[in-house]
Amino acid sequence: MTVAHTLLGLLEAGPRHGYDLKRSYDERFGHDRPLHYGQVYSTLARLLKNGLVEVEAEPGAGPERKKYAITDAGVSDVAGWLAVPEKPEPYLQSTLYTKVVLALLTGYDANDVLDTQRSEHLRLMRELTRRRDGGDLADQLVCDHALFHLEADLRWLELTAARMQQLAAQVRA
Amino acid sequence: MPTEPLLTAESLHLSFGATTALDSASVQVHAGEILALMGPSGSGKSTLLHCLAGILHPDLGRVTYAGRDLTAMHDDERSALRRTEFGFVFQFGQLVPELTCLENVALPLRLGGAPRRAALRSAAAWLERLEVSDVAGKRPGQASGGQGQRVAVARALVTRPRVVFADEPTGALDTLNGERVMQLFVAAARETGAAVVLVTHEPRVAAYSDHEAVVRDGRVRAREHVR
Structure with missing residues (x-):
């Protein structure tokens, strides 16, 4: 699952909001096909459910206020993906x-x-x-x-x- | 089943002036296997081949062939080994232009002391094996590039060497001719049980090998077991 792994990999640089993550993805990899916000948040929700990212709580509500951080399991997941041809x-x-x-x-x-x-x-x-x-x-x-x-x-x-x-x-x- | 490698390079270092050609390069070749040395131009793959064949002498490190330290051998001893146990195929220019193709193939046997008649008979059989009997009486200059390379392969295998060193053997040929040379070369090497060290930058040529080792900046990066 390339998008999920890519978002995870980008999170290794530090915790980010979904919006920043989308922008960073589009800049590096999304020249022809930028990500939709819906796809970013649904992917992050799935990564959260699987324990690969966690949320750093911030005051306020709504998904755009959440800051996502990669977990140790997430780091191993990226390394595993990179190692497999x-x-x-x-x-x-x-x-x-x-x-x-x-x-x-x-x-x-x-x-x-x-x-x-x-x-x-x-x-x-x-x-x-x-x-x-x-x-x-x-x-x-x-x-x-x-x-x-x-x-x-x-x-x-x-x-x-x-x-x-x-x-x-x-x-x- | 793991066996002792036939040919081993251990931590080879070699510099030409200020240029480092090999930087702790190590590689192993087992009897009967075909190893492709891959890598970009200038990566050191040909230098590594020349060290393995005892043509170049590393500054540091050791090359062992059948349990014997090639790097510690006297020049004469190494030359004799190259003549009797090793075979060579290069990109071009390896055949003696004044001799016929048949005489070219017979030459290594003659240098080894074989009687003329027996050497020519054996050479003729090898030309037939490589499907180039029709150029037996011609000089290399009168044969096509593909035919010339098949003659060169026949000459490399005529002494039934234990290792054949091939440096870009199809580098000067078009796709179809290159493929035919590789098919015949690999089939003949497998038949005689010779190991092959094949330097190539072409993936389709490397696909004839059992394993590959990638040389980059004078180091061997990866070696993959496939069979």
Whole structure:
């Protein structure tokens, strides 16, 4: 669940109101698709129910007066999400980009995120290569298509790794 | 079942002047496995391959092959090892242009003292195995890039080495030719039981390996077990 994990990761910097959290999310990750307030508050309600965030009470009423803080369970949840590779498939960039940026923000090794993902991609590419080399022409063409897409992801991964220092400086600025 | 690695690099350091090429790089290769060394240009992956093959000498650290310390060996001993137990495939330029493709493949056997007739017979069988018998009588310059690389693979395997070192073996080939070279190369290496250390920056080439090790800034970052 990317939005929930992303909001959690952003809370690692310190407690925030739902409004601030939405703004911070939109600035970093929501260029094409800013979050709706409803989605922010429903996600926070679910995180609260699961014990991943807690509310710091403030005078006044209404959800916009609540300040949310990440719990220890929430911190472990983010670390767990960053450590597990995504299922390799085309068009993963936005999830991977989010993971890399959050890793840099939370002090997790962003290169580990890339390494874990690379090995997962290569695992699938090995499988496809074996299937292709043992298959008929139709198998070959289908597998080649998947292989080229996965290779494009990996090229993006390598480029991101090469630009990690630059990205870290920008993200942490 | 865990076995002793055939080839091990432990904490290799190597600098060229002020440039650090390897910085505590460690990696292991087991008998019969195919290991891909991946990483961006200038990451140190080729340098690591050259150290593993005993071509370059690390400033610090140790390379062990079949229980023998390669770094402590005399030059002659290392050269003999390279000739008899190791095979090499590079991106290009490794075949002797004045010899025919058949003679090129027979060359390592001849250097090892094999009689001419037996060496040529063995070379011919390897050219057939790599599906390039038709260029046997041609010089490398008359063969296509893909054919030339298959001849190079045949020459690397003709002595039945225990380790084949391949540095971007398909780097100069188009996709289809590169794939065919890799298919034939990997099948032949598996058949002879040779371990392969494969330097590549191409994921589709690395997908022929059993494991990968990623070299970045002279260090090995990850090594994944797959099989």
